[in-house]
Amino acid sequence: MTTSSSSSKSLKKDFAGRQLRNAIAYGITLVVTLLALALLAYLLIYLLIHGTGAINWDFVTKEPTALGEEGGGIAPSLVGTGTLVLLSMIVGVPFGIGFGIYLSEYATNSWFSRMARIAINTFIGVPSIIAGIFVYFVLVKPMGNFSAIAGGAALGIIMIPILARTAEDVLQLVPNSIREAGLALGVPRWRVILTLVIPAARGGLITGGVLAIARVAGETAPLILTALGNEFFAGSLFEPIDEITLRILKYARGPYDIWHEQAYGAALLLVVGVALGSLLLRLTTRGQRIKAQ
Numbered sequence: 001m002t003t004s005s006s007s008s009k010s011l012k013k014d015f016a017g018r019q020l021r022n023a024i025a026y027g028i029t030l031v032v033t034l035l036a037l038a039l040l041a042y043l044l045i046y047l048l049i050h051g052t053g054a055i056n057w058d059f060v061t062k063e064p065t066a067l068g069e070e071g072g073g074i075a076p077s078l079v080g081t082g083t084l085v086l087l088s089m090i091v092g093v094p095f096g097i098g099f100g101i102y103l104s105e106y107a108t109n110s111w112f113s114r115m116a117r118i119a120i121n122t123f124i125g126v127p128s129i130i131a132g133i134f135v136y137f138v139l140v141k142p143m144g145n146f147s148a149i150a151g152g153a154a155l156g157i158i159m160i161p162i163l164a165r166t167a168e169d170v171l172q173l174v175p176n177s178i179r180e181a182g183l184a185l186g187v188p189r190w191r192v193i194l195t196l197v198i199p200a201a202r203g204g205l206i207t208g209g210v211l212a213i214a215r216v217a218g219e220t221a222p223l224i225l226t227a228l229g230n231e232f233f234a235g236s237l238f239e240p241i242d243e244i245t246l247r248i249l250k251y252a253r254g255p256y257d258i259w260h261e262q263a264y265g266a267a268l269l270l271v272v273g274v275a276l277g278s279l280l281l282r283l284t285t286r287g288q289r290i291k292a293q
Contacts, residue, residue, distance in 0.1 A: 043271075047264060047271060048268065050264040051264030051267060051269075052265070052268065053261060053265075054261045054262045054264060054266075055265045055268065055269065058071060058072070058073050059072075059074065059262070060073055060075060060078060060269075061073055061075050062075055063075055063231065063232055063233070064231055064247075067256070068258070069258075070258060072262075074244065074266050074269075076230060076231070076241075076242045077242045077243060077244045077246070077247040078244060079233060080148070080227070080230070080234065080241040080243045081217060081243050081244045081245075083148055083237075083241060084152050084155055084216075084227065084241065085155070085213055085216065087151070087152020087153070087156065087237070088153075088156040088159050088216050089156070089213070090152070090156070091155075091156025091159070092155070092157070092158075092163060092216075093163065093209065095156075095163075095164075096160040096161070096163025096164045096167065096212070097163055097167050099116075099120070099160065099164035099167070100163060100164045100165070100168040101167060101171065101198075103116060103117065103120075103168040104167065104168045104171035105189075105193050119161075120164050121161075121165070123160075123161040124161045124162060124165060127221070128154075128158050128219050128221050128222050129221040131154045131158050131222050132221055132222025132223070132224065132225035132226055133225060134157070135153050135154040135157070135225070135226050136150070136225040139153060140225065140226055145238070145239070146226060146227060146240040147226075147237060147238045147241070148227060148234055148236075148237040148238070148239070148240075149237050149238060150226035151223050151226040151241060152237075154223065154225075155216040155219060155223075156216075158215065158216055158219065159212045159213075159215070162208070162215060163208055166204070166205070166207075166208030166211070167201075167205060169204075170201045170204030170205055170207075170208065171197060171198075173204065174200045178197065178200055179192055179196070182195075210277055210278065210281045213277065214274045217244075217270070219245065220243075220245040220246060220249055223243050223245070227240060227242075227243055227246070228240040228241075228246075229242050229243070229246040229250070245270070247263075248263045248266045248267055248270075251263035
């Protein structure tokens with residue numbers, strides 16, 4: 001009887017200790033989450049206060065004015081950003097997704113596969129300026145000028161390891177039973193991947209793509225060495241081109257108040273653009289999540 005009572009008290013004490021540790025962990029994570037949300041809210045409110053006044057129709061449709069003059073806009077920067085992101089997708093999406101498919105579906109536990117994964121993880125953490133330096137010596141110097149092609153290539157290189165890592169992780173979450181069902185019917189492996197595995201992982205792949213686009217859309221350092229920037233609309237892909245982060249950098253460092261206000265406005269547009277992209281992502285994948293449930 002004494003042994004049973006002692007055991008019961010020990011269990012209650014242990015349970016109380018677990019509850020206390022759980023409450024402490026919950027409190028810490030709650031505080032950290034609230035701090036992160038507060039910082040994000042502060043950033044958004046700060047941009048709204050300082051940047052809303054600069055946003056109007058001329059701001060998004062006109063070219064920049066002469067130094068220090070009122071008015072003007074960032075239309076070349078917006079068009080340039082879209083152009084560079086599109087070029088980066090042409091470079092990054094096929095190579096990144098293809099790399100991820102190989103690692104998930106074909107790679108074995110060989111030295112080559114291990115080295116490939118180490119390379120991906122390494123390049124994800126490498127400063128983006130390294131990609132800019134590489135493209136500068138490989139494309140810019142041989143071509144003799146800065147260009148949209150060089151800028152898109154630099155951003156595409158940054159996008160490849162992000163997409164490869166995301167694609168591998170997402171594809172590995174697809175149940176093996178889906179692959180086995182297709183193979184059991186005599187379907188070739190490449191067709192099983194294209195028609196069964198990739199559609200099953202579509203939501204995750206789209207998420208990874210949007211995150212990669214958001215990453216490269218906010219890059220500045222590699223574009224200084226590749227795209228350079230332009231006060232006007234680029235006449236071709238082989239000319240220097242402007243980008244919204246390059247415009248923010250120039251205006252933020254300038255001596256004119258109107259430039260500072262427009263820098264805040266451009267930053268606000270960039271944040272809103274990323275937020276709208278995330279919202280579009282959720283709307284695009286919502287139907288698939290409902291079907292999966």
